[in-house]
Amino acid sequence: NKGFIKGFEADLETLAAHPHPEDGFAGMEIRGDVLTDKENAGAALLDACKEVKGSEPVQIGSYRGFTMSVEFSAWKQEYTLLLKGQMTHRASLGTDPRGNLTRIDNALAQMPQRLEAVKNQLDNLYQQQAAAKEEIGKPFPFEDDLRVKSARLVELDTLLNIDGKGHAQPETVVAKSARPSVLDSLKRPVPPRSPEKKPKQHEEVR
Template sequence: LKANHQSQQFRLEDNLIKRFPEQIEQTKERIRGFEKDMQTLESHPLPKEGFVGMTMGSTQLHDKEAAGKAILDACKAIRGLDPMLIGKYRGLDMYLSLEDFGKTFRMTFKGVMAHPVELGTDARGNLTRIDNALAGLPERLEKQRTMLDNLHAQVAAAKEEVGKPFPQEEELRVKSARLTELNALLNMENERTLAPANQVVEEKNTRPSVLQRLRNTAPNTGSPVPSKPRMEVR
């Protein structure tokens, strides 16, 4: 548990130092990008009647039907997988690309941010998809603002948690002390058990063998042999 607590503390510190600041700055950049692109769209508003116009290559198209057909013609002409700049709409650059191994055509409107739209096979339907996607920028901007608020809340929560001691520190200290005490008692008991056993081994080693005892207790039946008198030689 203590190791997990320490690991969590390290993660919190890393998040406060690196991760959160990076994410906050990236989110702020996206917010600024959406705000800038929305300003661009506001400077090229959709008219209540008629068509706002579209640039395809160097051609200005003021008819909605013609613009829709030009997009389909561009889809037929595109080759390769790299996005290709084909025109401009409401102040944003239009890039056409093939996705899903050539199965899907995607139009990406680029200002500061990129705003992708998947195209279909209907000319008018594609223009409706484009307008709906661009109309969704305020919602996407609001999501980024909510994300920024959440990041700030996470920073505040992390600051409250970082540096907190292990909550079970006192319990761990008491249990560790008790374990040390039990180990000491166990060692003392082992020493007491080993002492008599060592004494038995020592007594066994000093006890005379059976052969030695027999030699010590055997009767001495022999008598000394008298020495013969030495004859004097004359």
């Protein structure tokens, strides 16, 4: 978020204000001692790590404007240095004194990339927010279809003369009552049938 961006920007300013001298070492403060020699600083850092036994960070000094704390992972069997400014920057420590100093500087050098990643995430969130607002403002995608089908349903209801209670409209009843009744036709007298003429019998000719 915006707080992360401000934090990284502030830490970058702190780092720029505490550069290494040309072909030199900015120095490291450990347990109150300021060490300007890389070898001595690296060795003192390893000694300080040996006193840390748990995962809770223990503050041991400062480096280039950042406070330094060390934590130990029993699962990984590894020490991690935490450099704290507005944000926290981590570096895994090994057994090489000078190598650890290089790892620490590399962790601090990653700040611009981390800042850029946070900015990209924030931009992505803004884009998603804008897209969501745009979707909310759009009409229901099937609204026109629903309107057409609703109108057709009303039309069909009218054609079927449904009054809402499942009964036919009066005019439909009248129309049906005007039809000739089947019972009436059955009650009419049957006209007399004319006598049937017996067919002539023909002799068989052999």
